[in-house]
Amino acid sequence: MLNEKREFYLALSIQHLNFERRMNLKLRIWRQRDANSKGALVDYEVKVNPHMSFLEMLDELNETLQQKGQEPVAFDHDCREGICGSCNLFINGRPHGPMQTTTCQLHMRHFHEGETVVIEPWRAKAFPIVKDLIVDRSAFDRIVQAGGYISVNTGSARDANEIPIPKIIADEAFNSAACIACGACVAACKNASAMLFVGAQISKLALLPQGKAERKATGRENGGSDGCGGFWSLLQYRGLLG
Numbered sequence: 001m002l003n004e005k006r007e008f009y010l011a012l013s014i015q016h017l018n019f020e021r022r023m024n025l026k027l028r029i030w031r032q033r034d035a036n037s038k039g040a041l042v043d044y045e046v047k048v049n050p051h052m053s054f055l056e057m058l059d060e061l062n063e064t065l066q067q068k069g070q071e072p073v074a075f076d077h078d079c080r081e082g083i084c085g086s087c088n089l090f091i092n093g094r095p096h097g098p099m100q101t102t103t104c105q106l107h108m109r110h111f112h113e114g115e116t117v118v119i120e121p122w123r124a125k126a127f128p129i130v131k132d133l134i135v136d137r138s139a140f141d142r143i144v145q146a147g148g149y150i151s152v153n154t155g156s157a158r159d160a161n162e163i164p165i166p167k168i169i170a171d172e173a174f175n176s177a178a179c180i181a182c183g184a185c186v187a188a189c190k191n192a193s194a195m196l197f198v199g200a201q202i203s204k205l206a207l208l209p210q211g212k213a214e215r216k217a218t219g220r221e222n223g224g225s226d227g228c229g230g231f232w233s234l235l236q237y238r239g240l241l242g
């Protein structure tokens, strides 16, 4: 019991020490006034707490820039919980950075002292830059408007067991429905293809009986990834090929 207590307080004090620790990083951030201006990478030096999230690190940088009377870096974010898909940043040549998670769930402890971190917006023609790191992803909305919905009035929420669906199919449909429309697949693909996103939108409806009624009108008959030249690189990005 005494040992357990000792370990607990030791862990607490280590946590406290880590909280005080700061890491020096060099940031190279894409700055671009608006869609029509020419952009460039601009260097910044920061001292960061390893427990900060990547977005908190940018918040702190922006506070410093504002205190100096400089323009803060524009970046997109909303939920900061990995569910809205807004925090799309290209970090050190990878969408969302070195971990397989969203930028808002990435923490500074995954970088090391003295590292240079290059931060860019998604690079794809379909996602034009609005300002600095913010891109316009309304192309995804147009894809969903073209067929990623059920047109009948579904009324109020149905009893979960009203239409029995085998668990294996429900799980598959859920995997597709977990797409948060972040656009990382487009940014990762050498052809800037949205096939992974489109495949997810089609599959979640094609797998379930509710989506089958309109499958011919909306092209939901297959999984949506056939014929995509960049599909294997996308699987690689998602860590599915190792």
Ligand code: SF4
Pocket: 178, 179, 180, 181, 182, 183, 184, 185, 186, 196, 197, 200
């Ligand atoms: S399929 Fe593409 S848009 Fe959807 S969550 Fe995955 S990377 Fe983001």
Ligand code: FES
Pocket: 077, 078, 079, 080, 081, 082, 083, 084, 085, 086, 087, 102, 103, 104, 105
């Ligand atoms: S801010 Fe919503 S997923 Fe990152």
